[in-house]
Amino acid sequence: MLSQKRRNLNIVTGDSEISSKIVVENISHQYHIKKSKAEKKKEFTALKEVSLKVKKGEFIAIVGPSGCGKSTLLDILAGLINAKCGKIFIDGKLAHGPALDRGIVMQGYALFPWRTIRKNVEFGLEIKGIPKKERAELSRSFIELVGLKGFEERYPHELSGGMKQRIAIARALAYDPDVLLMDEPFAAVDAQTREVLQDELLRIWEKTNKTIVFVTHSIDEAVFLADRVAVMTSNPGTIKEIIKIKLPRPRRNADMRQSADFNWIRHKVWQSLQNTVTTINEERESGLTYKDLAEEISPSVVL
Amino acid sequence: MLLNLFKKLLGHTYSLLAVAIFLLIWEFIPKLGLADTTFLPPFSKVAAALWKLTVTGVLFKHLIISLQRAVLGFGLGLLISIPLGLLIGWFKGVERFVDPLLQTFRQTSALALFPVFILLFGIGEVSKVAIIFWSVQWPILLNTISGVKSVEPLLIKSARSMGASSFTLLLKVIVPGAFPSIFTGIRLSATYSILILIAAEMIGSNAGLGFLLYESEIKFEIPEMYAAIVTMSLLGLAVNYLLVAVGGRLTRWKEEIPNT
Incomplete structure (x- = not known):
């Protein structure tokens, strides 16, 4: 049975x-x-x-x-x-070629160390040509979505690996790719952080x-x-x-x-x-x- | 609070102690007859000469002329070497082509070329600015090239995946990524520019700190000569501190290495 x-x-x-x-x-x-x-x-x-x-x-x-x-x-x-x-x-x-309809998140985070968390999340938006005010709103909401509210003005080196990966996800989501x-x-x-991030990813998805x-x-x-x-x-x-x-x-x-x-x-x-x-x-x-x-x-x- | 202030003061005092000891030795070696006071006057005499040069405005006049030359040559170096370095670093073909030439030029002493500059540009300001430009551009150029090459490939990949154009990539990833290295080049060359300038002014000039040094020596005004040397050291020190402060502000994003 x-x-x-x-x-x-x-x-x-x-x-x-x-x-x-x-x-x-x-x-x-x-x-x-x-x-x-x-x-x-x-x-x-x-x-x-x-x-x-x-x-x-x-x-x-x-x-x-x-x-x-x-x-x-x-x-x-x-x-x-x-x-x-x-x-x-x-x-x-x-x-053909990369475009903003696809966002990529890599193992090595690939955050820009000279940009604050907020500016990192805004990177794709800058390329997309979104005005500053809107960018600030979008980045704020996506940083909140990945649970890192309050870290906007920090630099990547001040964050743990799991937090950096959350930011990388927020950055990829911010310019709203379909994929x-x-x-x-x-x-x-x-291992523990990994399970938390998996749950988070499903929630976001x-x-x-x-x-x-x-x-x-x-x-x-x-x-x-x-x-x-x-x-x-x-x-x-x-x-x-x-x-x-x-x-x-x-x-x-x-x-x-x-x-x-x-x-x-x-x-x-x-x-x-x-x-x-x-x-x-x-x-x-x-x-x-x-x-x-x-x-x-x-x-x-x-x- | 008061204790902290005291500790801080003590810390500063401690780091200046070595300088103080050196000055004391300088003061007492001639005074105790261990050295000829004509050739090595005690520090107090040098300080007095420095004071006299300052209040009469002589020092200021020479200092301004020297600074003008240094800033011009240095600025020109920045303006040309940084874009050139970005170009050479970014395009691998260009680098392979120019690298042997760069390596050769880099090893050619700027002072050895000074006669050539005088022949080409005359004895006036241009030759001095040119020699400073020549000597400052190597550290900036080479550090810019290595800075561009050391930008994390993952960051470039990441920016490209977001559809960044070549220009955006250069402006928003390559330049900031290479900046710490570029700045090291700038700091090195700032020190160079003063060293080379003094030498150039001693060889052929009628004003500037190097000239003041040279002239004092010829006229046998030994305390004034030492005063000029002290001024140069202080100038170099000031420039270096200024650049460290500026660099610290601009590279705040870098992880601080804990003092051990």
Whole structure:
């Protein structure tokens, strides 16, 4: 009975034809790398024929081992890298180059140290050409949204890692992009802060109704946050499987972590990743054991 | 409150103690006959000469002329070197092209070039301003280039992701990011400008602090000569403190390194 119910929670390959916010079509990308000075340049395929559709207002997470090209995919989505092959459509329109319809939040915060918190949040607004008075109002409300009211005139170095990441989120939200691209945003903060930020992010997402593409190497994080989890394999980077996460919303860390469904889905994603890792292992015939690779993928995996 | 004030006063006194001891030694070595008073007059005599030069307005006249030259050469250096440095630092191709030339020029002593400047610009003001410009521009230029190159790539990426144009990127990310390094260059070159100026004025000039020094030596007015030297040191000190204060205000955003 229980196992029946669990099976029903499955894991359908995600497919969405209605109102796609982002369409990734056959993206391939190669880097030219030199391992040593003497060596000739080698071609390294970071992404191979990656296709993905993201619905408006959807929260999609991309998980995969390091070096699977997930960050490259995000940079291509942001318009910071031009893919060698393939196309990106935002709202059905071909996207090229960065624009204010997509906001990016990076692992390293990337706050401007010479600007106060308020001025950091206003950066995108300045580029957008919004008048000073309006900028001040917007920055105030977004700083309040991320719970840092009263820190407006501080400088980034005076804030903790978690606070800096909140500001980075506020900055990305302030110029009101439809899409939020997040590249391992919580990887550098401690475990407790991380859970708080995850809850906060869901709260903000529910409030603002943004489309979020969230890259992470933590299975827990992906399952907890997303509507769908795209599992990527490396070398060459491809999307192996898209797993639907049919957990009830609103989700909060405190109750979700206890739930059997959560743990079961997490295990499914883990298995999917394990398989990708095994195939790679066989190909490479490397000495890495399962366990090592599992840890590489997610330090928080405990089974 | 009163105790704090006392402590502060004590702190200042302590940091000036070394200077006081030095001046005392200067005062007593000639007085005790350990040095010839003709060549090394006691500090009190030098101070008296300095006072005389000040009240008669002679010192002021020379000081103003020197400052004028320094400010002109220095300003010109800022105006040309900072934009040039931004350009060279930003465009990798330009840097590879000009770097060997820069490295060679940088190693060429400004004083060695002074005769060349005199030949080219005559003995007047232009050659002095030119030599100051030449010597101040290297620290500013090189520090601007390294400052631009050291701007955190993540910040550039972040600004670009928000659709910043190249000009916005330069103005709002590159310049502020490179500023601490640029300012180090400015501080270095401010000190240089005074050193070089004095030397230039001693070689060929009829006014300025360097000339005052040179003239006093020739006329064998030894206390006046020392007075000119003391004035130069004080001038350098003042310029440095001024720049430190300005720099401190402009780089308030930087994390302070705790004193250990």
